[in-house]
Amino acid sequence: MSASKATGEPTIDDVAAAAGVSIRTVSRVLNKSPKVNENTRRSIEAVIAQLNFRPSRGARALAMRRSLLIGLVHNDQNALVLDTIQRGIAGVASRSGYELVVHSCPAEDSGVIEDLVAFAERSRVDGLVVLPPVSGVPGLAQALNRIPVMAVALSSIPLSGFADVVVSEERQAGSDVARYLLELGHRSIGMVNGPVGVASAQERRAGFVGAVASEPNASLIEAAGDYSFEYGVLAAEQLLAATPRPTAIFAANDIMAAGVLKVAARLRIAVPEELSIVGFDGSALTRMLTPALTSVLRPFGAMAATAAETLIARIEGKDLPPAGSHPLELVPAESTGPAPV
Amino acid sequence: MSASKATGEPTIDDVAAAAGVSIRTVSRVLNKSPKVNENTRRSIEAVIAQLNFRPSRGARALAMRRSLLIGLVHNDQNALVLDTIQRGIAGVASRSGYELVVHSCPAEDSGVIEDLVAFAERSRVDGLVVLPPVSGVPGLAQALNRIPVMAVALSSIPLSGFADVVVSEERQAGSDVARYLLELGHRSIGMVNGPVGVASAQERRAGFVGAVASEPNASLIEAAGDYSFEYGVLAAEQLLAATPRPTAIFAANDIMAAGVLKVAARLRIAVPEELSIVGFDGSALTRMLTPALTSVLRPFGAMAATAAETLIARIEGKDLPPAGSHPLELVPAESTGPAPV
DNA sequence: TACGCCATTGCCAGCGCTGGCACAAGTCGA
């Protein structure tokens, strides 16, 4: 009954004793139950603050049959925005009493599902947030059907089998980029695509391709990509060897755009005078490159927060309107300019 | 007694029943206790595999009076290497039954300690790994004295008050960079320093400054920095306005080096013909810049793994020899060359 | 005045696991 039986930490019993109520009432306060008298609540809260009491996560998890943990799964393709995303999720999660457990996927495709399932079972998280390109792995949703899973930044194409995805307006953004380049006078345009399995990349592409096609004089060449810098380099070498050489290239993420920029420098093609380059993500990288990269800003923090909110609602069995879509914003910088005459 | 009382998950009781032993013996197998007969162990492991049983983290934590959670604290200065570090920690942790909980610190200095203490109490992690520059916050070690804390990438200077730090050979690396630049013929040299509170940055600086000073004809100008890109830009503007203008600049991390590169481009100073630039960290950024950045590769994954191993040993009360130091490697790339004549 | 109802609060029984013993069985030297 007295203070801190084993660990030295105060327990709910200590709080109850000090406040002169039963532990059940303290528990109600902790869980924000409405069935507690306002005065009682206040006095208990005062005792909690005074004792610096924190409920034991383990005991709570055991009694509630939940772990109060949310998992985040990603791989290093997201390195540049990982912090933003983690912050977005952790903020929402901690407000609801959850903590964020992260797991990096192996880089290779093979074994991703096994690895993820093992992680989910081992860590006993209550729900999972998955970032692309991991979320594009076929069969993932099925393999993880024991717990709620949210995918961030997938498009509205229900390709992936996930019940819940946080969407952003990829198609619109793709067509925005195309129109921007067309208005600058570009007619010979290249595109470095994102991974085939990632739906958002496909929507982005669809928006871009559609808008370019609407201009009769414009031609488009595409190259495959997987979001990696190396692939950006490869794709750029391919595109810049084409005849006629593109005067503008849209890369599906900033990292591949950096690869394009790198190749342009090596080939002594002036950016933006001879070649305009547009990236995607609006990551910190855009500022660091020379010239600074024109890119499409994706609100990763907000998207992650939305994902976390929806996920927690699902875990707790609440109904929440489906997450609305997030707008994307084209941010012009130094890497784009009028088409050369 | 029968299967899966509440959550549908198999419990240790199910395993014990199926294997025809008591739950205590199953528990011993789970905890790798040596006091189990080899045959018994094998048959229990078979049942565990067959039932796909995973011990409940909550129950385990409650009974062991530990959360089996390790916290990682960082802020976005580490964005580029965050994934590597998380992977390094998570790998070691999961092998020992721990999971990694991450927390991003607020960017502003004020309130970092309060935020961290709140996180540590709320999440009930068993131990914490702290990355710089967060680890350089004065008073942090004292505030977190309830749980073991490891700091990664601090130097051997016991400035910070942490009992355990994973060190790397910062001083040596600093002097390596200096000698490298001196051998290339540079005599007018600039340095963009790291944050004042971060001991590793100070050691690095000491090694660099000392080695430059050993060359009688060499002169050094320094500028303050805080690891951010913006500060790299500011520092570069300052250094490149000096007379005589430095022919080489060493930045305390890659991100600030990117800022220097940016300013050089803006001022139309050719790199490396007129100005050599050396970064620090060996992050992915080095490849993405043009010219590719000469940098010092820090083995973040290995350092993180060492930190995790030592931390877990401390949590479990084991004795472990203090973490050895990690060597750093200068990796020449395109941003450095002979001093202009 | 008696009854039913609502707002609060307390009691009991676990959640699934591990620590500390006690105990059964086998081993060995005297």
Added chain:
DNA sequence: TCGACTTGTGCCAGCGCTGGCAATGGCGTA
């Protein structure tokens, strides 16, 4: 052959918390 060990296993008692009731007290209403 017997006690003294060693090895392997089982039993009991929680760890700190929450869920489902039952219990309490105050009040309006018939």
